[in-house]
Amino acid sequence: MDTDVDRDAGATGLPAVVTAAHRRAESVGFGYSREPLTGRLLATLSAAVRPGGRVLELGTGAGVGLAWIEYGLGGRSDVQVISVEFDEALAAAVRRSGLPPGFDVRVGDAEKLLAGLGTFDLIFADAPAGKWTGLHLTIAALAAAGVLLVDDMDPGRYTEPDHRDTVDRIRRTLTEHHGLVTTELSVGSGLIVAVAR
Structure with a gap:
């Protein structure tokens, strides 16, 4: 079955939903969108x-990570997806683009919100709050066998x-x-994948 989520966008080789998110990032002047390797790994983990x-x-950000998550879920509506953004204007731009069922963009400091969000099967830590600070809160939010993907871990950057x-x-x-099984991947921006025991 070929859906809009599944289609690649011509010469870019990227799923259409991801290409649209990259265009949105350009239109709002957001220059920190995920590189394709990180996005494809995020999509793969989302599919599982x-x-x-x-x-x-x-x-x-501008919703590129969310687009990869959407692509990985392949139209599933049984998974709840929460994304936290500190910048209200960016969050509004992503909401205006239209979110799939079960997707929610919240505005605030992730470190302050984490304790009240519950536990998750997959967490993508792509902001200073919850990664550079408050990492213990992110780890605590992993469900049993939950997966944590952390990017930008290459110190050479x-x-x-x-x-x-x-x-x-x-x-x-x-x-x-002691509660995580972790693998470091020296690719892209430097990735760490950890799974809660």
Whole structure:
């Protein structure tokens, strides 16, 4: 069955929903959209979310990550997807674009909201809050066997020593955590995938 979510958008090689999100990012001047490798991994992990599961994205941006999640879910409406964005204007632009059933974009500081959101089968940590600060809250929000995807973990991407130190701290927290099984992927922006025991 070929749906709009499944179709690739011509020469870009990207799903149509992702191409539309990239266009939205350009139109609102948002220059931090996910690279295709990270997006495809996010889509793959989304496709594996259990029936009736929950997905959390920290950092909506212009909605490119949400588009990859939508693509991975392939039209499923049984999964609840929550995305948290600090910038109200960005969140509004994503909402105006039209969200699939079960998708919700919330505005606020992810670190402050995390404790009240419940647990999730998949979390994509793509914002400073919940990754650079409050990582323990993100880990606590993982359901049993929940998957955490963290990007931008290549210290070579950062020129400031304190930023490299922060990335190293995040990496150590995830790789040394007794409740997580963790793999580091030296691809793209540097990825870490962790699964709650």
